[in-house]
Amino acid sequence: MDAILLQILNGLDKGSAYALIALGLTLIFGTLGVVNFAHGALFMIGAFCAVVMQRLLNLSYEVVDPTRTDFLGNPLKVQMPYVESWFGTEFGGGLIEWSVPLSILLAIPVMVGLGFAMERGLIKHFYKRPHADQILVTFGLAIVLQEIIKYFFGANPIPTTSPDLFSGSFDFGVLLGFDPNTIIYPYWRMVYFLFALIIIGGVFSFLQFTTFGMVVRAGMADRETVGLLGINIDRRFTIMFGLAAAVAGLAGVMYAPILSPNYHMGMDFLVLSFVVVVVGGMGSLPGAVLAGFLLGILQSFASMNEVKSIIPGIDQVIIYLIAIIILLTRPRGLMGRKGVMED
Amino acid sequence: MLGLSAKDTRFLLIVVFLTLATPFLLQPFPETSSLAQFNAGYPDLMQKFAIFGIFAIGFNILFGLTGYLSFGHAAFLGVGSYTVVWMYKLLGYNVLPGLVLAIIISALFALVIGFISLRRSGIYFSILTLAFAQMSYNLAYSVLTPITNGETGLQVYLNDPQILMGENSPTSPHLFGIVMRDSTQIQMGDWLFTMNNGYYFCAVIAIIAFYISLRIFRSPFGMMLRAIKTNQTRMNYTGLNSRPYTLAAFVISGMYAGLAGGLLAAMDPLAGAERMQWTASGEVVLMTILGGAGTLMGPVLGAGFIKYCENIFSKINDGVLHGWFAFMPDGIEDLIVAMIHPFVGKGWHLTLGILFMLVVIFLPGGLVEGGQRVARLFRRNKKAGPGDKDPEHHPKQAPHVAE
Numbered sequence: 001m002d003a004i005l006l007q008i009l010n011g012l013d014k015g016s017a018y019a020l021i022a023l024g025l026t027l028i029f030g031t032l033g034v035v036n037f038a039h040g041a042l043f044m045i046g047a048f049c050a051v052v053m054q055r056l057l058n059l060s061y062e063v064v065d066p067t068r069t070d071f072l073g074n075p076l077k078v079q080m081p082y083v084e085s086w087f088g089t090e091f092g093g094g095l096i097e098w099s100v101p102l103s104i105l106l107a108i109p110v111m112v113g114l115g116f117a118m119e120r121g122l123i124k125h126f127y128k129r130p131h132a133d134q135i136l137v138t139f140g141l142a143i144v145l146q147e148i149i150k151y152f153f154g155a156n157p158i159p160t161t162s163p164d165l166f167s168g169s170f171d172f173g174v175l176l177g178f179d180p181n182t183i184i185y186p187y188w189r190m191v192y193f194l195f196a197l198i199i200i201g202g203v204f205s206f207l208q209f210t211t212f213g214m215v216v217r218a219g220m221a222d223r224e225t226v227g228l229l230g231i232n233i234d235r236r237f238t239i240m241f242g243l244a245a246a247v248a249g250l251a252g253v254m255y256a257p258i259l260s261p262n263y264h265m266g267m268d269f270l271v272l273s274f275v276v277v278v279v280g281g282m283g284s285l286p287g288a289v290l291a292g293f294l295l296g297i298l299q300s301f302a303s304m305n306e307v308k309s310i311i312p313g314i315d316q317v318i319i320y321l322i323a324i325i326i327l328l329t330r331p332r333g334l335m336g337r338k339g340v341m342e343d
Numbered sequence: 344m345l346g347l348s349a350k351d352t353r354f355l356l357i358v359v360f361l362t363l364a365t366p367f368l369l370q371p372f373p374e375t376s377s378l379a380q381f382n383a384g385y386p387d388l389m390q391k392f393a394i395f396g397i398f399a400i401g402f403n404i405l406f407g408l409t410g411y412l413s414f415g416h417a418a419f420l421g422v423g424s425y426t427v428v429w430m431y432k433l434l435g436y437n438v439l440p441g442l443v444l445a446i447i448i449s450a451l452f453a454l455v456i457g458f459i460s461l462r463r464s465g466i467y468f469s470i471l472t473l474a475f476a477q478m479s480y481n482l483a484y485s486v487l488t489p490i491t492n493g494e495t496g497l498q499v500y501l502n503d504p505q506i507l508m509g510e511n512s513p514t515s516p517h518l519f520g521i522v523m524r525d526s527t528q529i530q531m532g533d534w535l536f537t538m539n540n541g542y543y544f545c546a547v548i549a550i551i552a553f554y555i556s557l558r559i560f561r562s563p564f565g566m567m568l569r570a571i572k573t574n575q576t577r578m579n580y581t582g583l584n585s586r587p588y589t590l591a592a593f594v595i596s597g598m599y600a601g602l603a604g605g606l607l608a609a610m611d612p613l614a615g616a617e618r619m620q621w622t623a624s625g626e627v628v629l630m631t632i633l634g635g636a637g638t639l640m641g642p643v644l645g646a647g648f649i650k651y652c653e654n655i656f657s658k659i660n661d662g663v664l665h666g667w668f669a670f671m672p673d674g675i676e677d678l679i680v681a682m683i684h685p686f687v688g689k690g691w692h693l694t695l696g697i698l699f700m701l702v703v704i705f706l707p708g709g710l711v712e713g714g715q716r717v718a719r720l721f722r723r724n725k726k727a728g729p730g731d732k733d734p735e736h737h738p739k740q741a742p743h744v745a746e
Contacts, residue, residue, distance in 0.1 A: 035466055095509060125704070131466055132412045137703045143696030151685050151693065271477055271621060278470050313486025320474040320481075323571060327471060332518065 001177045006185075007300045013189040013258060015296020016196030017043075021273040022280060022288035024204060030220045031237045031282045034123055035131055037138035040270025041145040045109035045114065046107050046252025047261035048149055051158050053103030057096045079259050086294035097164045100257055107249045115245025119238050142267065150263040157260035162188040192254050194275055199247060200289055206243075207285075216240055220283075277325040281336025291334055295319050351557060358640075359551055362546045365389055366538050368678050373533030380658060383651050386526055386539035391650045393545035394606045397552045399630040399642030401599020404556055405592050406628070407637035408565060411571035414458070414469045415476030416626050419449040419597045421483065421619030423604025425490070426613045428497045431516070436499075437505035438516050438523070438544075440610040442602065449601020450594050457593035461586055464575070476624055483616040496615035512628060516609050518544060523610060541610050548606065553643070559595070560639060568592050600627075629695070633702050635709030649695070656694060659687040 031173045060081040068076040084092035095102065109247055122141065126134045161167075166187040207213035221224045226233045252261075256268040258267060276295055280287030301307060303315035314321075326333060347355060361368070370384030383389070402416055423445035430441030460471040483491040491497055499505075516523045523541035530536075559565045570578055571585050578585050608614050617623070626649070634645025664680040664687070671679065686694045706713050 030367065078481055099391060120705075122700075129707075132410070132701060135412065135466070135469065136628070139628075140696050140700035140703060144700065145694035147690060147696060151690055171734040267622075271473060274470050275474060278467065282466075313482055316481035316485050317478045323474050324459065324471065327467060328459065331463060331467070 001303065002183050003306075006183045007304055008297055009183065009185050009189075011300035013296075014240030014299065015293040016193050017251055017255050017269065017292075018273055018276045018296050019289045019292025020196055020199060021248055021269055022292045023200060023275040023285060024251075025273055025277050026201075026250040026280070026285050026288040027240055027244040027247070029277070030285070031216065031240045032101075032123065032127065034134050035138070036123075037135055037270065038118070038142040038145060039244075039248055040266030040268075041142040042111065042114070042248040042266070043252040043255075043269055044149065044261065044263065044266030045145065046111060046249030047256045047259075047265065048153060049107040049110055049249065049254075050100050050103040050160050050253045050256035051153065051214045051261055053106050054096075054099040054160055055089065057081065057099050059102065061085075085228060096317070097161075100160055100162055100253065103253050104250060107253045108246055111246040111249030112242040114249075115242035116238060118245070119241040123241070132275065142270070146263050146266065153261075153263065157262040157265060159260045160256040162191075162257035166191055188257050196251070197256050199250060203243070203247065204285070211237065212239075256314070272319060275319055277333075279323050279326045279333055281333030284333065284335040287333055287335030295322065298322065346558065347561070349724040351561065355554060359550055362393070362550055363543075364601075365392070365546070366536050370534060370536055374535050375533050380663070383654070384537060386524075386537055386542055388650065388654050389539065389542045390545050390606075390610045392647045393549040394603050394610070395627075395630065395646035395650055396643040397545075397549050397606065398600055398603035398627050399634065399646040400549075400552055400556045401596040401603070402627045403596075403631050403636060403638075404559060404568075404599070405596035407632055407642070408560070408568035408572060409589050409592050411461070411589060411593070412469050412628070413460075413472040413593070413596075414621060415472030415474075416596070416600050416627055417619050417621065417623035418456070418479040419453060419600035420604035420607070420623065421479065421521065421614070421616065422449045422452050423601035423606075424608040424614035424618055424694040425483075425497055426601070427608035428612060429490075431499045431531055431608075431612055432497075432503040432505065435505045435509075436513060436516050436612075437507065438518055438605075442605045442609065445601045445605030446598050449604070450598045452598025452601075453594045454590070457590050457597070461589050461593060473624070476619060476621055479621040480616055480621070483619060485584070491616060492616075494616070496613055498613050503553065516541075516612055530663060545606055545610070548602070552602070553639075553728065557639060564588070575688040582654070615638060629699055631709075633699065633709055635711030638709070638711045641709050641711040642718065648710065652695070653691060656687050656691040658688070662689075 003138075021039060024042070025036060028034055028039070030229065058081055060079040062077045063080040064075045065078045066075060068078075070076045080095060081092065083095050085090065087095065118141070122137065123134075126137060169184045169186045170190060172183055197239050207217055215231055215233070216236055219236065225232055252266075272295075273292075276291045277288055279295065280289070280291030298318055299315065302318040308315060330336075366384050366389060368384075370382050372382050383392075398416075398420065402413070406412055426445040427438065427441035428447050430444060434440055456472065456475045460468055460475065463471060467623050484493060513520065513522045521540050521544075524539075526537045526539040528535060528537050534668065567585075571589060573740040575585055604614075604618065607618070630645035630649050631642045632645070633648060634643065635641025661680060661684060664683055665676065668676045668679050684690070701706060702709060708715075
């Protein structure tokens, strides 16, 4: 029982990342009808926003520390971050420590801007082109974004740290009446899961409860009619693209402490997220979220030693296997609507 | 000749000539000149031209003719490589049994994957093939280690059985005694030409592969595949089941990929799982699109172009750049070098990505279409152009209905 619970918890954080990326993919697909292969790159750029923020806050100058000397007896020079000298050690140090959550503030404008630029500059010209062309051009864009990041940040993963407050682990077992140390779950992963829930809830309520969201939903159902009613649906869809980019970016920012950002992390997540979208059903937002969590949890179940001893290697292929089964038995995915991407 | 029209025969003969003369044509600069680094006439690179040419020709039979975009063709490449290396281990270093078996096994693989994937079309087909390829890649890395030797990659060890190995058999890949890595060098003045056995072996196979693809393009079967690309729904309404045709195209292109993978291992007796990764599948898509999907020569041109640029661009470093721009004032020289720096050397993939985007955006027909546009521009200057003579070499933006 405790082992099962542990695997469910382990699957949650990966599932949250899948769900968030798949949500953005589905938003873009549902509104603009574009298959965006560069979405993984947006996730990766989000993660690098955290890296940039960490570096910005750690910008420092040298000061001579009069109280300490080096081994030759000269006064020791220490690095003094600017923020610490401006805001004092306590507040400035706190800022540095909380760099990952703070980078959300950086990531939102960056990602929304990037999303607008992508849609207006490139993807706009591909609405009338076949899906294969859309896949190819966004695939090319993903390569370019990835290589730009590689040029500036190098090919090695860059560790980013979560705030000290969340660095420990939480003993779930005690809470639920199991033995101590049976179900241990890092705080940051819990934070990530809650964060993902908030974002998902935010996106859904934005679409469900605001006028803007209502118009967007109407546009997703019947773009032409909404346009005939005198609503500039294209502009709203552009904004939705920015929103989807921001969701992917935020997923990346908060994922940075779990997986040190490297330039190809986007591609790794993208392939899986596509599978998630297909399993959930093209164009279905709840389907994407459901499938994201489902596949995340199934993946962590498959990596249990008990399961692996029965079917070796299942942890590597479970997601693809499920996708193949789903596509062949329920071609529209778990919650796909009729008429979306039908042949 | 060979069941081709006079025009196609001429076309084929030109291709044969170009392929066989490659070691000379790609060596235009003397060894002593500073431009020698642009020479491409060394065996390793020429073999890649031929091998990836075969890979792209095969991919084109599927994507160019039927419009089904497969993102998992690298799986067949990997299967071919593994098969050939296993034949080395079991039988001996003769490449022939391995290559034949590589084609058969990749055909079986393609049959299974194609049978399942082709139930869906468009983006679903792309994702299904991608899923299969990633699955094979992950399996090759983990569970199938006894067969694939995991991360180390499969290679021949001294204690392998190699039952057909005689006393005097060569200890590297060979074809009945002709050792692949041996070359004949011809020195003519400052020029040095290398004629490599392996390259000529690949070249002959590439010519045969090209001939087969030419025949497929001109056959009723090829017409059927084009009809599927143009309007599959209408095909179905006429009461025709298109799936056997697409499956046949998928299997044929899988066999080409397996052959290419086998040849990779025939040139260098190694096989690794990274050959199956989806970036490798992406590469063949790039080659085909860059050259011109649906044209006969396009994929080969694309493969050659990408492999050539990969080799040459990644060799250029800051020192070379400074050498080129040395005639400029220092400040401007540094500025230009700094501007070019991100695009060469390790940054070659950035150039590739940008190039690829530009081609998809402005030139959906690829390099072949670009060449035709330029040619038409010149012709129009002389007199009003006679229009498209051969529809085959003037790819119009085809309606992709199989999306």
